[in-house]
Amino acid sequence: MKKRLQDALKLEFPPVATLWMDEAPDEALAFADGKRGCLMSLFAAAAKGKIAALGKKNVGCPGGGVGMCYGNYYAENFPGGVDCFSRFLSNGNQGYPKGEAIAEQMQGHAPDTFIEEFLHGERYMKSPEIVVDFIDKVGIMDLGEKQTVFMPLPMAEERKLKPATVTIICNASQLSALIILCNYFRRGIENVAAPYVAGCQSIGAVTYSEMESLSPRGIIGLVDITARKTIKNSLGADKLTFSVPYPLFREMEENIAGSFLEKSPWLEIIPSSAF
Numbered sequence: 001m002k003k004r005l006q007d008a009l010k011l012e013f014p015p016v017a018t019l020w021m022d023e024a025p026d027e028a029l030a031f032a033d034g035k036r037g038c039l040m041s042l043f044a045a046a047a048k049g050k051i052a053a054l055g056k057k058n059v060g061c062p063g064g065g066v067g068m069c070y071g072n073y074y075a076e077n078f079p080g081g082v083d084c085f086s087r088f089l090s091n092g093n094q095g096y097p098k099g100e101a102i103a104e105q106m107q108g109h110a111p112d113t114f115i116e117e118f119l120h121g122e123r124y125m126k127s128p129e130i131v132v133d134f135i136d137k138v139g140i141m142d143l144g145e146k147q148t149v150f151m152p153l154p155m156a157e158e159r160k161l162k163p164a165t166v167t168i169i170c171n172a173s174q175l176s177a178l179i180i181l182c183n184y185f186r187r188g189i190e191n192v193a194a195p196y197v198a199g200c201q202s203i204g205a206v207t208y209s210e211m212e213s214l215s216p217r218g219i220i221g222l223v224d225i226t227a228r229k230t231i232k233n234s235l236g237a238d239k240l241t242f243s244v245p246y247p248l249f250r251e252m253e254e255n256i257a258g259s260f261l262e263k264s265p266w267l268e269i270i271p272s273s274a275f
Contacts, residue, residue, distance in 0.1 A: 003154060004253045008261045009174045010270055013047040013235065015249070017156040017163035018203065024053030024147040031058040039064040040199050040227045044234040046150035047169055053149045067200035068148050069141035069208060079106065079118070082135065086128035092121030122226070138201055141208065148204075164211065166249040167203045167221075168242045169235055173269050175220065177261065178242045178252075182218040185255045194220040199227025199241070207243040219243045 006014055024030065029045055029052040031037050039060040042052035054060065056070045062085065065073025078085040080102045084093055093099025103119050110118075125131050156163055170178060183191045195206055202221025210216035221241040222228055228237070244252070260266055 004256050005168070005249070008256050009168075009170070009177055011168065011170065011174065013169045015153040016043060016046045016150055016167045016169070017153040017161070017246075018165045018167065019149045019151070019156060019161055019163050020143060020146045021053075021149050022146065024055070024149055025051050027051055028053035028149060030054060031060050033057045036061055038200075038227065038230040039068065040230045041234070043150050043167070043200075043203065044231045046152060047235060049152060049155075051149065051151045051155070053147050055147045056143075056145065063198045064200045066135075066138060066140065067198055067202075067204040069143045069205050071142040072140045074135060079110075082132070083128070084118070086131035086135075088118050088121060089131045089134075090121050090125045090128050091123065092117075092119050094119045124225075134196075137195075138197055138205055139209065141205060163246045165203070165207045165243055165245055167207075169239050170242055171236075171238050171240075175240055175242060177266060178218065179220075180260060181252050181255065182244070182248075184259055185251070186215070188215075190217070191215070192218040192220065194223065196223065197221070199224040199230075203241060203243045207245065210248075211245045216245050216248050218248070 003014070029042060029050055031054065035058065037060040039054055042054060045052050054064070054068060059065045059068055059070055059073070062073035062078040065071065065077060074082050074085045078088070080093070080099055084099050084102060087093045087096055087099055093103060099118070103115055106115055106118070125134060153163065153166055168178060179192045183189060195202065197206055199222050202219050207219045210219065219242070221243060222231070222239060231239070
């Protein structure tokens, strides 16, 4: 199995394939239905050689439901709906009668840390109005009953499976190389984007939308501090992600030969970015 990009960048972890399947493999790790959790832990498990899966009933959290395209989880699955979520992500529900009533109902049923953030906000955006605009920009898609499966890309290819997208876990030097390579064989200087979205949304909905483009971009992710907290012990505190539709990943691999990745500036950087 060829691992041209993995070898050229000296990646610590193999690229992770995201697949849409009618049924998840029997050996897949998954959350129990309805269990709350950050799905980036499932993604991290795939980077370390496991298979992980999720679907509409076990996506982990409302942000993950939107991020992995299982409908409008903010409206349907967050306590109080979009108006309470927009306050949760910004300056909190304290002082908002509906939100305070819901917080009271959650006492004894939800973790104290969640109730604290529900009332006082995660403060990732300044106002609820900005959050509403954020939701609109991310967009809502629905994969229905399809299962989202994460597995190491070499494993997917060995099984003759075609991923929807591929996500690379990288450090700063490797990200620099990925940005250059994604622009190397294409016109323009903005063939890569770094949108402000959750970690799961960067590998999911935002990258999925690039699949519909005639000129898909690479998407830089893991700028989400909550997701970084989830994966810092398993993948490292210095990592970001770089996600692309699978055909673009293959184009990038095909353009390694003859590129800067074979020249001395990059080869001199490799020791500091190798593991």
